[in-house]
Amino acid sequence: MSKIVVIKGSARKGGNSNSMADAFIAAAGELGHEVVECNATSMNLNGCHGCMSCFKTGKACTHDDDFNTIADDLLTADGWVFSFPIYWYTMPGQTKCILDNVFSFAVGGKDCKGKKVAIISCCEENDMTVFDHAVGPFERGGALMGWDFVGNVLVPGVNNVGDIANTDGCEQAAALAQKF
Numbered sequence: 160m161s162k163i164v165v166i167k168g169s170a171r172k173g174g175n176s177n178s179m180a181d182a183f184i185a186a187a188g189e190l191g192h193e194v195v196e197c198n199a200t201s202m203n204l205n206g207c208h209g210c211m212s213c214f215k216t217g218k219a220c221t222h223d224d225d226f227n228t229i230a231d232d233l234l235t236a237d238g239w240v241f242s243f244p245i246y247w248y249t250m251p252g253q254t255k256c257i258l259d260n261v262f263s264f265a266v267g268g269k270d271c272k273g274k275k276v277a278i279i280s281c282c283e284e285n286d287m288t289v290f291d292h293a294v295g296p297f298e299r300g301g302a303l304m305g306w307d308f309v310g311n312v313l314v315p316g317v318n319n320v321g322d323i324a325n326t327d328g329c330e331q332a333a334a335l336a337q338k339f
C-alpha cells in the first residue's frame with residue numbers, strides 16, 4: 160500500500176477541484192492507501208527565496224514557512240496528487256508556492272525519483288488547452304526530477320460550486336486512485 164500526499168489548491172468548500180480530490184481520497188482509502196491531505200490555501204506559504212540554503216539548518220526551507228510542515232510527508236510519500244482550479248491559465252499562487260519549494264529537495268539532495276505524481280484540475284472554459292500552462296510546469300519539472308506521472312484528471316467547462324456533479328470528474332478522480 161502507498162502513502163499519498165494530496166495537496167488541495169482551492170479555498171472553495173464543496174468546490175469542483177476539492178470534490179474531485181475528495182473522491183480520490185475516498186477511493187484511495189478504500190484501496191488501503193495512507194492519505195495525507197493538506198489545503199495549500201490555508202497555509203502560510205511564501206514560495207522560494209532562491210537562497211539555496213535548503214536543509215542546511217535542518218529544515219527543508221530555511222525561511223520556515225508552512226511548506227516545512229508537509230516536507231517530511233512529501234519526502235516519505237510514494238505519491239503526490241496536486242488538485243487545483245485553473246487561475247489565469249495556470250495553477251493558483253499557493254500551489255505554485257509549494258511546487259517552488261519542492262525545489263528544496265533537489266538542492267538538499269533528497270531523491271524524489273520515481274514519486275508517482277498526478278494532477279486533478281478544472282476550469283471554466285470549455286477548452287482543454289487552458290490546462291497547458293498548469294500541467295506543463297509539473298511535467299517538465301517532473302521529467303527533470305524523474306517523477307512518474309500516473310495520469311491527470313482535467314475537467315473543463317465547470318465554474319460554479321456543484322458544476323462538477325454534471326461531469327464524470329469525480330468518477331475519473333476515484334479511478335485515478337487505482338494508479339497508485
Ligand SMILES: Cc1cc2nc3c(=O)[nH]c(=O)nc-3n(C[C@H](O)[C@H](O)[C@H](O)COP(=O)(O)O)c2cc1C
Pocket residue numbers: 169170171173174175176177243244245246247248249281282283284285289317318319320
Ligand atoms: C482568480 C480566478 C482566475 C480564474 N482563471 C480562469 C482561467 O484562466 N480560465 C478558466 O477557464 N477559468 C478560470 N477561472 C475559473 C475557475 O477555474 C473555475 O471556476 C473552477 O471551476 C473553480 O474550481 P474550484 O471550485 O475548485 O475552486 C478562474 C477563477 C478565479 C477565481
